[in-house]
Amino acid sequence: MCASVKYNIRGPALIPRMKTKHRIYYITLFSIVLLGLIATGMFQFWPHSIESSGDWSVEKRSVRDVPLVRLPADSPVPERGDLSCRMHTCFDVYRCGFNPKNKIKVYIYPLKKYVGEAGVPVSSTISREYNELLTAISDSDYYTDDVTRACLFVPSIDLLNQNSLRVKETAQALAQLSRWDRGTNHLLFNMLPGGPPDYNTALDVPRDRALLAGGGFSTWTYRQGYDVSIPVYSPLSAEVDLPEKGPGPRRYFLLSSQVALHPEYREDLAALQARHGEAVLVLDKCSNLSEGVPAARRRCHQQQAFDYPQVLQEATFCMVLRGARLGQAVLSDVLRAGCVPVIIADSYVLPFSEVLDWKRASVVVPEEKMSDVYSILQSIPRRQIEEMQRQARWFWEAYFQSIKAIALATLQIINDRIYPYAAISYEDWNDPPAVKWGSVSNPLFLPLIPPQSQGFTAIVLTYDRVESLFRVITEVSKVPSLSKLLVVWNNQNKNPPEDSLWPKIRVPLKVVRTAENKLSNRFFPYDEIETEAVLAIDDDIIMLTSDELQFGYEVWREFPDRLVGYPGRLHLWDHEMNKWKYESEWTNEVSMVLTGAAFYHKYFNYLYTYKMPGDIKNWVDAHMNCEDIAMNFLVANVTGKAVIKVTPRKKFKCPECTAIDGLSLDQTHMVERSPA
């Protein structure tokens, strides 16, 4: 459209000399060519949508149609897991190479059906959960379909439940994978390890060096820093709709909902209930189930029936006892109900314990202390319990909720091990979103005792007011702590005065010439700034004396993460006008200081230049104004702390006032953290 208009506009200037028929002819020709171009463009873009829908239909296949692989009886079996494996011994980092995005690449083997010599299948082809897990990986950023570029390999052989596979044959199937190589860089997922009678705590399938993401590790089988402990997924997470219930005291103090418990534990629980009565509720299987309700959804205490998992929301603490396996799916249900898990399973490696701080969401009690559990729990203050309830729910939402959450957390942990310098932090893993949004992590948590004085660098922004500039320089140079003076010459049309004309001062004076007349130049992190403290001063601030400046610097040393300045301003929310108002009146309240004369840490220069959000910097440069407001808001947002205004008065007005003097009162007026 645009183009045709353009031609029409140009037409009159060019065409008047031609005859009318030629004109029509040319116009028609132009429009035809234009139409042609548009049509070409449209056809260029169409095929994409056509094609993708085509692919979609092609991909649909049935699990039953996957290729069959027959395993000879004498095909090799991998060695048993190597317990001494660590990331720097058993993991081949060279395969991960350098990735600019610091993300590992994961390859998934295509699905095959493995049968033994006699044609008996090795295991069920794939379970619903494992299919979900592989889909989640395939949809994530980690996935690659290029086996040569992959750093981690995930077999499509379903190992989630050891009971549903044949151990030796599965191991043979693993060993014949195309990139197996003793299991290096292979990741296996397993949730239910071991089998009767002795229930090993790790998958029994020989797996050599492969990493194991397992549910129910004990400290004996868990290779610290190599394996990943994952939760046992509870199918109820998807089946049941359980609205969130806020923290707070609940009907029962302690609840046990597990069905299959060892008689010894049953006795202990019964004793607990006898001692504490109503506060403790111990549930068991229902003997007479009503029709249509699955056993998993029902629990009974004597004759009274309860809905599960709803009943978990009625309790403050919920027991998670060891069964034959250490990892119990009930942990997921308990967390979801916002009930604080009381974990009684010695040597159990809690899910994702490498990164999650379980102290914040659970109570771990040694098995031999089970009889004391009530008094241990009673000693926890109420506020902390509420915090734990909130944390428990958050853990479920973030890491237990779905198979996808479990898979991605596992990959993130492995990714963080391989690229530790890009790892996500403790806070990212553990803080619930409410805390993350509400908190400010001040980038400058400098030592509480100010370091030895290094002095400060004064930066004077000037355009052409040479005379007042020289007066400012002379005045500032008298400040004892000044270590360097930097003049930012913002005038491109005029050269700064010759060296001989500058006032002679005792500290080095340097003139920086800028390429463009921009206000942001004052906040550029020049290499010449060697001190931490920076004094930004305008070339017309001649009323400040050297002792006032020295005092401002001493105040800054005490509060190195704040802006310390002289002229104060106030901004406030005008309820009538529904907008922000800016005031320069002298009031008792101040929300910002002008950077015409202010001390701050040089780090904020860096932040202003490189990290200023949005296009604020451009706005400032275009309008040649408001750079001080931008700086004030930047500092307040980043540190969460207010500015400090230092009074420009030299002496106290009333030396006879005995009650009021001192830094905090007379000279610094504080306001609440800026709402910006």
Place this chain on the structure above:
Amino acid sequence: MQSWRRKSLWLALSASWLLILLRVFPVLRLAEPARRQAGAPQGWPRWLDAELLQSFSQPGELLEDGPQPPQAPRGGSCYRGACFDASRCRGGGLKVFVYPAVGPISETPRKVLTSIEGSRYHTASAAEACLLILVLSPDTPAGECHPELPQWDGGKNHLVLSLHPAPCLRIFQLGQAMVAEASPTMDTFRPGFDVALPLLPEAHPLRGGALGQLQQHSPLPGVALIAMAEERGGWRTVGTNFSACPWDGRCEQDHGPKQTHPRATLPNATFCLIPGRNPDALHFLQALQAGCIPVLLSPRWELPFSEVIDWTKAAVVADERLPLQVLAALQEMPLTRVLALRQQAQFLWDAYFSSVEKVIHTTLEIIQDRVSGASAHPSLLWNSPPGALLALSTFSTSPSDFPFYHLQQGSRPLGRFSALIWVGALGQPPLKLIQAVAGAQHCAQILVLWSSKKPPPPRWPETAVPLTVLDGHRKRTRFCVMREGRGTTLLSQASDRFLPYSAISTDAILSLDAHSSLSTSEVDFAFMVWQSFPERMVGFLTWSHFWDETQGGWGYTGERANEFSMVLTSAAFYHRL
């Protein structure tokens, strides 16, 4: 003429349409199969019968996995629940007994003994202690490793502590004792049971200790990026321009300007590369003190106090097999993160490592945390200033009760204060002061601490807020209180006023003397100031302390000047901590 024109027009039109069709359709036809061949990322297929797949567990399998007898812990190894009997600590909290030294001992074990004895957990009787510590000396000959210990009992509730690699530790029959050892190897370390200590230099000070060396937190342009720990104990700085691995002997080419520093000098660089071998752990502390970010190359030893300290905030653990990647990552690390790592390194040094006493007290604090279970320090208290040694878990375990963590938590101190008025030995009832304070907007309660010899008056003035009278002990003690990490030591004649009274319900306390004279608006203003600085003392009267050259002691002056170092608690706000 007319018809010719029309004809030519139509001709042109149809010709161009033909052109378009000819151009576009082959493109279309070619494009489609080509695209399908490339196949795009195929991904994991969406199975037609995905809905019909079986779940990984049979219904009910998750509920009943066959009840098993609880497994007995396997012999030989320990975890906390089995080997450490915490119930012995139940009564009076953690009590620590240390076996006295036998014969002459060298300096470091003596420092350790002194530190333990100075701890608030120390007890002189082995019977009431729930933790018994045996300090191993590095210079005990291997033959004399088995001291006769009456309370040994298979090592139960014992901690074997050795600040330096002691030969005894290798042959000692540890039994069920915990081991606190300097940089233990990862293979023998039992997480949650043993304690990893830092490898301290011989001359580490007992108390105090040097502050962090870092003057500048943001790296200077001229300073070397990387210092490499040398085997002999020095440091070698490497310039910013290097092409290959500085730690692999194989590619010893041009590393740019290179400087070797003698032993014991601190490295002046942004990152300090420390090889993973055990003896190099000594470099780790040096780097920490210098504020040089430790980059550990596949360490084979456990980082000190790894149970509680989140080292990812202060150090980088890298894989020594990927030199180029690691170097590139270090070079590209954003300034914000460099700054955060350096500051955290400095904080950890100051809080836990700068003296033997701090190291020992941290060890005891970790064990105390294990004993106390749910009321242990949360991770935030360990890993942010002022550190867990100063933020006592006996006060509270909730970070929002402390004045230090409001920013991280997004919380703020309670918006009210309690006024605590101390009436000295000869004091009169401060009726006027009570009226003035009670009128303040944010005042929640007034407490009068009556230490006067005279009996308190029978009637107190009517006030809008509750007024409580506490009976002072009339005992005069000299006592020092560490002010909340500010390092200011306050000397007070009457420490009663600093006792943590349970009657105080607010975070803020306004401490007043009976003879102070304040107006209501002054109190309100000071409280507003305190709300902005909850971790500081906000006061009205100031004094200075200074080092008196002529007298060789600390001087103390009440002269009003622009500089001061303390405020008098006769009229000051502070946190109830």
